[in-house]
Amino acid sequence: MSTLLPALLAWRPFLDPIDIHTGWYVLLVPLALFIAIAYKAVRTKNMDRYYREVGVMTVQIIALMIGLAAASFLIVEVFARAAE
Amino acid sequence: MLLAWVCPGAGHIFLGHTKRGAGVCAGVLGLFVFGLFLAGPTAVDSGLFFHNLVKRWTGGPNTTFDTAPEGDPIWFAGTAFVGPIALAVDYHHQFNLKQPAERNTSGGVARRSPRPFPSAGPDGSTIAPAYSRALGRVAEIGVLSCTLAGMLNLIAIIDAAHHHRAPRRRREGGSA
Numbered sequence: 076m077s078t079l080l081p082a083l084l085a086w087r088p089f090l091d092p093i094d095i096h097t098g099w100y101v102l103l104v105p106l107a108l109f110i111a112i113a114y115k116a117v118r119t120k121n122m123d124r125y126y127r128e129v130g131v132m133t134v135q136i137i138a139l140m141i142g143l144a145a146a147s148f149l150i151v152e153v154f155a156r157a158a159e
Numbered sequence: 160m161l162l163a164w165v166c167p168g169a170g171h172i173f174l175g176h177t178k179r180g181a182g183v184c185a186g187v188l189g190l191f192v193f194g195l196f197l198a199g200p201t202a203v204d205s206g207l208f209f210h211n212l213v214k215r216w217t218g219g220p221n222t223t224f225d226t227a228p229e230g231d232p233i234w235f236a237g238t239a240f241v242g243p244i245a246l247a248v249d250y251h252h253q254f255n256l257k258q259p260a261e262r263n264t265s266g267g268v269a270r271r272s273p274r275p276f277p278s279a280g281p282d283g284s285t286i287a288p289a290y291s292r293a294l295g296r297v298a299e300i301g302v303l304s305c306t307l308a309g310m311l312n313l314i315a316i317i318d319a320a321h322h323h324r325a326p327r328r329r330r331e332g333g334s335a
Contacts (some may be wrong), residue, residue, distance in 0.1 A: 092198045092293030099296040105193055106304060111236045113186020113311040138257045
């Protein structure tokens with residue numbers, strides 16, 4: 076906290092970047108949510124199911140990204156190392 | 160189509176699809192503001208490429224060009240679809256936040272982001288830099304977020320061009 080406080084006090088929103096370099100993967104959640112909000116507003120046929128479809132698409136994006144990360148990890152760390 | 164570019168979602172709202180328009184507006188502007196919030200002005204940086212393109216067409220043979228070598232014109236091409244707000248943010252970034260650094264080969268000035276530490280003012284006080292340039296993952300995700308906002312608005316613009324005006328709702332029990 077003692078190291079975080081000066082950084083927070085000096086931080087100016089929209090002028091300085093957020094210091095979230097260690098937990099950057101958390102940013103996938105709002106990114107996926109905003110993409111789903113905009114995309115489903117265009118593609119949904121029945122707007123009564125809009126919020127449900129936004130939720131489903133957000134979860135789908137996050138799950139697919141986790142799956143892709145796991146697949147990449149397996150290829151690089153397991154299969155490529157085994158082939159060496 | 161023009162309305163949809165000027166304000167994301169306005170094309171759908173004009174056609175009577177208010178809820179769709181509100182969704183597009185929230186999603187596109189949400190992504191754009193999220194990118195700016197993450198990375199600051201670094202997320203929107205044309206590097207004066209398009210500014211110089213217009214200058215090249217309209218200027219004479221002795222026109223000088225200011226340059227901004229740190230810019231990302233390809234990513235900005237996607238971000239520009241967010242609308243005039245993206246152009247305004249980029250203009251503010253290039254001409255108010257970046258500083259003239261050195262002369263370039265065309266006789267203009269190369270504009271660069273300020274050094275990331277406070278400088279001393281004329282009266283001895285410390286002056287904070289106009290902004291800090293984002294680096295690493297935060298910069299990547301900020302730029303990605305703003306460009307995705309532009310690409311999603313492009314989908315919305317195309318969709319608004321193919322949509323018909325929504326039929327007005329009939330009053331219950333009344334005649335059409």
